[in-house]
Amino acid sequence: MKVLFALMLVSTSALADDAALLKCRQLEDGPVRLACYNAIPLNPAAPAAAATAAVAQPAYTVVAAPTKPELEAMFGREPEALRSVRLSSIETTISGPFDGWVRGQRIRLANGQVWKVVDDTEDVLELTNPKVTVKRGMLGAIFLDIDGAHRNPKVQRVQ
Numbered sequence: 001m002k003v004l005f006a007l008m009l010v011s012t013s014a015l016a017d018d019a020a021l022l023k024c025r026q027l028e029d030g031p032v033r034l035a036c037y038n039a040i041p042l043n044p045a046a047p048a049a050a051a052t053a054a055v056a057q058p059a060y061t062v063v064a065a066p067t068k069p070e071l072e073a074m075f076g077r078e079p080e081a082l083r084s085v086r087l088s089s090i091e092t093t094i095s096g097p098f099d100g101w102v103r104g105q106r107i108r109l110a111n112g113q114v115w116k117v118v119d120d121t122e123d124v125l126e127l128t129n130p131k132v133t134v135k136r137g138m139l140g141a142i143f144l145d146i147d148g149a150h151r152n153p154k155v156q157r158v159q
Helices: 002-025 030-038 047-050 068-074 080-084
Strands: 089-093 098-102 107-108 114-116 123-128 131-136 142-148 153-159
Touching: 002 030, 030 080, 030 131, 068 080
Parallel strands: none
Antiparallel strands: 089 131, 098 123, 107 114, 114 153, 131 142
């Protein structure tokens, strides 16, 4: 009798996991779908225990989409789950005087982000508080478009 009851609990928990998986699979929004999958308990006894509780809880958690300021702060370091909602560019400035760049140089932007030049382009300039657009290029490359510069250095975010 105890073995039969244990088998019933195992099969019930397996059904609960299947039902939760099916519910997650039907969600259209990628980040919400991922959050739904992450909310499914790994312990097979957990769904059976939850089923016996008086109040049923949803099998997933709805996560709000990030705001534009949050996406700007993550620009260049987005988690895989947010690749579908990432920005194509952000605009800011370089505070103070700016005299150009060389390979390996770190450029601090007014928004607090620090970008490292990773290609061999060089430019010598005399600018003060230049406007900068950080843009995505082909194959995941990111470039700085600095007003007044003749080239756009390829960069990688370091901070």
